[in-house]
Amino acid sequence: MNHTIETILQHRSIRQFKVEPIEAEKLQLILACANAASTSSFIQCSSIIRVTNKSNRALLAELAGGQSYVESAAEFLVFCADFNRHQQIHPQAQLGFAEQTLIGAVDTALMGQNAMLAAESMGLGGVYIGGIRNNPQQVTELLELPKHVLPLFGMCLGYPAKVPEQKPRLPLDIVVHQDSYQSIDKSVLAKYDNEISRYYASRNRNNKSTSWSEQITSTLSKESRPFMLEYIQAQGFSLK
Template identity: 50%
Template sequence: MNPVLEAQLSHRSIRQYTDKAIDESLLHQLIQGAQGAASSSFIQAYSLVQVSNPDTRNKIATLAGGQKWVESAAEFLVICADLTRVEYCSVKQGLGTLEGQAEHFLAATVDAALMAQNLMLAAESEGLGAVFIGGIRNDPQQVTELLSLPKQVYPVFGLCLGWPDAEPDLKPRLPVEVILHKEEYDQSRCKADVDTYDEQMQAYYESRESNTRVSNWSEQTAAAVQLKKREHLLSFLHSQGFNKK
């Protein structure tokens, strides 16, 4: 197996880190590698905020629901969808300011996510551990104020990076046959696919070496979306200049 596939297939979210720092030159190399990700029309609509101040990290960890690894990771980056440079280009070329189109929001968000995934993979290829922090969207307004984010920028998620001090069990993903549809989407498979995967995930949760529990995928997934709606997000995005049209 080639090393890229091996790294992808062995991904684990790491939340425990040693005290070892990440060399600044290595971090910059990882970010450069991440920039090799595809970008919609090459607009590169993303920015990173490197947060080192302990007080700021503590506040973000609290806002994210008490995720202490935000404080303990060697590096904590906030991944932002950023249309400020794109808007300047538009004005410079005589095409006016951006108007909050949903298409531009999607393009910037996808750009940021692709770059961030590339960054995580690059970090893992160097032996680092990482975990994304979607919890910063619990209160994106406060995160925006803490980081002085301007209009046309919003925090999509955070990223903890550090040298692993734990090796969690590998979670089984949905089988390829479940997510791969041929020619047309086959909705009739949904119930059987989820029920079978629930059994697999329940066995995983009960057998792993630490943090065992009685649960399954549908229970976790339903709670993740129905108990975490973050209904404040649309008005926040509007206030930052996104998704108005």
């Protein structure tokens, strides 16, 4: 097993950071690795907003649901799907297609994962912040995002002050399908549910008693962020 694979398999979400900043050369390497991610048809439709203004950080932490580490992390990056750049180059660009929304989301996620892996390989840690979509219009206004730019997720980065337990992932027997889609193996799922229940019960903090199936049932029994479609369309995405 090489260092790259070890880094990937040791991933944890870090929410407690040391005060020390990230060295400028390390940050540049992280951003360069993000920019090296694959991009559909070489469209390069992603942008990163590095938020350094302290008051903006504090407001983003609040808008993201009171996640204090958005404010305390050494760096906070907002990853956006961006077709405004293309419109600046070609004012008559045909935008607003659903496929462009998918391309923007995929390309930006690949960029984010490259950034996270690069950071972790250098002893840093981080956590993705989907909570910026809790109040997307306010985030858009705060970051002065023009039309055809969609803030998808944030990322806290810094030196870990504490490394939490690793959360078990679904077994490959459930995730990987051979040749065609296969129904879930209930016995494999039951073993995983028990593993997750034991994990939650044994955590040093935020203990709870639930299985993965119970958690999914609760999460998917209600609509999450019902305002997103209207906001996405207002930003010029998924109009047709």
